[in-house]
Amino acid sequence: MKIMVCPLNGPRNITEFVCGGDVKAVPDPAACSDAEWTDYLFIEDNIAGEVDEWWLHTPSNTWFIARRNTLTDEILATMTVADYFDSKRSAADAVAGAGGAA
């Protein structure tokens, strides 16, 4: 059976997991247009390649992030939600810092 590594519980059978869809930025529901909200709720990019996705380990109810190749169905990495958004934030800070220096 295919094995996925939960950041909290370690390697488990893939049947213990549920995919929660792509990681997307949530638009401000009070300020965005109907089209933007519809896009967030229903429209998927359906990328053929590497994507970041929400996954749930159902026995422990642990949500986490997995990077997966949708062509090969290979799970490249799994990480806690905190680690994922911390790394995104530091990457964005690095870009902002480089932009400021230029």
Next chain:
Amino acid sequence: MSVDPQNALQRSPLYRALAVHGAVTWTELPGGAVAERVGTANAGGLAIVDLSPLPRLGFKGRETLAAMQARGVVVENKPNRAFRQPDGGLCLVLAASEVMLLGPLTGDGTRLAALEAEWDIDAGVRTYPLPRRDSHAWFAVAGAAAPEMFAKLCGVDLRLAHFPDLAVAQTSVARLNAVVVRADEGGRPVFHLLADSAAAIYLLDCLVDAAQEFGGRIAGRALLGALATGEYG
């Protein structure tokens, strides 16, 4: 003295199923009646015990571990580890923000009841109680063959050398979401299994079926007491 479980305010979801498996001697606890002995023969290499009438409680929330420590619960921030309590109970750390407390096998629920009663939403501490007694059935599987039996139902390696005393696994057992914790009694391996109480009869059937080839059968709570005191050979 045996009591009629039907006269208790709360019953194990398995009380009828246990009666089918042999003569049951029941002991009354504050929360209901627990099967003390099932059948007359000693269990072989493997015993399945229904502990569902015993007290248990969960807490969840960002400040759960600090709140538990402040109230005298022995616990550290080590997810998937359990900690023995001074009263004989267990505290299972399911995540940095969630614990499950299992009462002692004597059925004394005063400490857990006090923890639940002390909780006050207005105190502003970010933790809240979860009524695990209502949501989860509680089995104990005792015996050296338990890891072999679990290998038929569960994908996690529970062999004694790989899954030490007080280890916790949150996984799928017989396709049900479950929590497995090893808490030895008197040096003999005991695995506690907690899963959805609505599927308790299904899970009991699966355990009995899986245990059959190892000479396992259903036993009462008295067997765990005998293990703890070394009376059970």
